[in-house]
Amino acid sequence: MARPHEMVVTGSSESGAEEWSCHSCGRRVLLRWPPHHERVVLDPGDEGVVHVGGRVGGWLNARELRWLSDNGIAWA
Known part of the structure; x- marks a missing residue:
């Protein structure tokens, strides 16, 4: 099983959404x-x-926490 990648907050949008990025694979989400x-x-x-x-x-x-889980994000 692959080791989990860590997402970190890297900014925010004008709408107030947070930008999260993974430095291991380049994944980025708002x-x-x-x-x-x-x-x-x-x-x-x-x-x-x-x-x-x-x-x-x-x-x-x-x-x-439920929303994160429903959207495929494991929160630690």
Whole structure:
């Protein structure tokens, strides 16, 4: 099994969505959190690898964690 790739916040869009990037494979997504949640894949990178992400000191509520899981993002 391949090691997970780590996604990190690299910026934000004018709409307020966060840009998350994977330095290992180039995957880039825009994430907007609930209640107006949205995920836009800018560059798919390696779709065969699990991508994980997290923030230092960042806590997510159950709804945000469920949304991440529903959109194929394992949150650590």
